[in-house]
Amino acid sequence: MANIAAQRIKREFKEVIKSEEVAKCAIKVELVNDNYTELKGEIAGPPDTPYEGGNFILEIKVPETYPFNPPKVRFITKIWHPNISSVTGAICLDILKDQWAAAMTLRTVLLSLQALLSAAEPDDPQDAVVAKQFKENAEMFHLTACHWTNIYAGGPSVNKDFDDKIKKLVEMGVDEHEARVALSSYNWDMERATEQLFS
Amino acid sequence: MGFEITRFQGDVDEELVCPICSGVLEDPLQAPVCEHAFCRSCIQEWISRQPTCPVDRQHITSVQLRPVPRILRNLLARLCINCDNAEYGCTRVLKLDTLTTHLEECEHNPKRLLPCEQGCGLVIPKDELKDHNCIKELRALIQTQQHKLNDFQQELAEQRFTMVEQKRELQLLKDFMKAMRISNPAMRAIADQMERDEVLRWSNTLIRARVTRWGGMISTPDEILQRMIKRTLSECGCPAHILDDLMENCHERRWPPGLCSLETRQTNRRLYENYVCKRIPGKQAVLVLHCDNEHMSEEMMVEPGLVMIFAHGIE
Numbered sequence A: 001m002a003n004i005a006a007q008r009i010k011r012e013f014k015e016v017i018k019s020e021e022v023a024k025c026a027i028k029v030e031l032v033n034d035n036y037t038e039l040k041g042e043i044a045g046p047p048d049t050p051y052e053g054g055n056f057i058l059e060i061k062v063p064e065t066y067p068f069n070p071p072k073v074r075f076i077t078k079i080w081h082p083n084i085s086s087v088t089g090a091i092c093l094d095i096l097k098d099q100w101a102a103a104m105t106l107r108t109v110l111l112s113l114q115a116l117l118s119a120a121e122p123d124d125p126q127d128a129v130v131a132k133q134f135k136e137n138a139e140m141f142h143l144t145a146c147h148w149t150n151i152y153a154g155g156p157s158v159n160k161d162f163d164d165k166i167k168k169l170v171e172m173g174v175d176e177h178e179a180r181v182a183l184s185s186y187n188w189d190m191e192r193a194t195e196q197l198f199s
Numbered sequence B: 001m002g003f004e005i006t007r008f009q010g011d012v013d014e015e016l017v018c019p020i021c022s023g024v025l026e027d028p029l030q031a032p033v034c035e036h037a038f039c040r041s042c043i044q045e046w047i048s049r050q051p052t053c054p055v056d057r058q059h060i061t062s063v064q065l066r067p068v069p070r071i072l073r074n075l076l077a078r079l080c081i082n083c084d085n086a087e088y089g090c091t092r093v094l095k096l097d098t099l100t101t102h103l104e105e106c107e108h109n110p111k112r113l114l115p116c117e118q119g120c121g122l123v124i125p126k127d128e129l130k131d132h133n134c135i136k137e138l139r140a141l142i143q144t145q146q147h148k149l150n151d152f153q154q155e156l157a158e159q160r161f162t163m164v165e166q167k168r169e170l171q172l173l174k175d176f177m178k179a180m181r182i183s184n185p186a187m188r189a190i191a192d193q194m195e196r197d198e199v200l201r202w203s204n205t206l207i208r209a210r211v212t213r214w215g216g217m218i219s220t221p222d223e224i225l226q227r228m229i230k231r232t233l234s235e236c237g238c239p240a241h242i243l244d245d246l247m248e249n250c251h252e253r254r255w256p257p258g259l260c261s262l263e264t265r266q267t268n269r270r271l272y273e274n275y276v277c278k279r280i281p282g283k284q285a286v287l288v289l290h291c292d293n294e295h296m297s298e299e300m301m302v303e304p305g306l307v308m309i310f311a312h313g314i315e
Helices: A003-018 A106-118 A128-136 A138-152 A160-171 A176-185 A190-198 B040-049 B070-078 B096-105 B134-183 B185-205 B223-235 B240-248 B262-267 B269-274
Strands: A027-031 A038-044 A055-061 A072-075 B028-030 B037-039 B080-082 B093-095 B113-115 B123-125 B285-289 B305-310
Touching: A003 A027, A003 A106, A027 A106, A038 A106, A055 A106, A128 A138, A128 A176, A138 A160, A138 A176, A160 A176, A160 A190, A176 A190, B028 B040, B028 B070, B037 B040, B070 B096, B080 B096, B093 B096, B134 B185, B185 B240, B185 B285, B223 B240, B223 B305, B240 B305, B262 B269
Parallel strands: none
Antiparallel strands: A027 A038, A038 A055, A055 A072, B028 B037, B080 B093, B113 B123, B285 B305
């Protein structure tokens, strides 16, 4: 790893650990290997959003050319959000692409991601299905995102109705996650989800 | 890339840290409007990818970058840093602006060049000194030189071969020319011109000679002397077609009317100084070529020129 990248990451790692956001448990970062090329990030779902109460794990890969190129970040924790792929966790955020600036740090990246959870950009989607729901059926989106936060990120709000629907599909032999994806994609319409799963 | 912040004594103000490498600013430059400062190498690397300020994304170009204010430079210069060779035992702590000078002479630098004291005298980096083996090193040196020598020898042989080939080819061409010349008058004119040019070219390679004592002229040189001069002429590149004629003209019996007897020579002695003479290398003799002496009268000149052999007095 280039000297400059290692020096930066070491310093940024300390910066995050000492930051007040860590004190408030809003962001967190851990080392995955000894050479600072890969880190594990964690952000808390922001209040007054469907992600509140959840903790979202991020994979952070630091390129050899850091900080001249942005770190490669994706969500490990599954999340229902217009700008994050529900399949791969890939993130659509300008600062992780062409709007990256060398003075940005791990801390600012994590805070930007947290801000993205508060303010989705449905017109620049990463997940078209989620973005469509976000625009056409805001209430359904909210419920679905809460449910995903509950299941995958340890969020508090349990949705009995959704859980039951998934249970039914699982009893029919469907994988739990696949069932959730299908139901989420069809606004929790059992019939259409079943049709899609068994077609 | 800046200096690692942990190398400094005490705290370093955030303002002195490069936002790109997070080290303490090295040779800093600042952006024109927002005045954000960066290490020269860091900002240049960044601008080569994207023409914006890395802090606030204002548009900037490489030529707009400016030196930072004196106050910032002074603050940096005053910082105390440990030597780059601290891990090799250097305990010096220096003001940042004296670091470069210190590094040039730091005796803990593992790459400092030292002469081997075991006898071979080779100059090698300090950290390689302990594994250094004079015989091994010298052997390697001899080997590379041997390789070079072999290469040169091979090249020499190849060059010699081509030279022989070319000479042979040239001779063939000359023979060809001779044959053509006999059968074709136009060709003869060209060939004559080429021969005249050849003599001129040769004349230009010779050094101008000065005769200090015209009285030392030998008007009737013997055979041995003549042969010796002939060999020298041939060796210094005399065109073959004039060599025999020239040698004929080294004796007073073939000299022009103005020179052919002691009497006429004495009459014309004052004209000698007008001759353009060329040195015959290493010999007390001069060449007076017709092409160099067209200003002389026919009384004093013959084609293709004269050879004058002296007892002494040639410079």
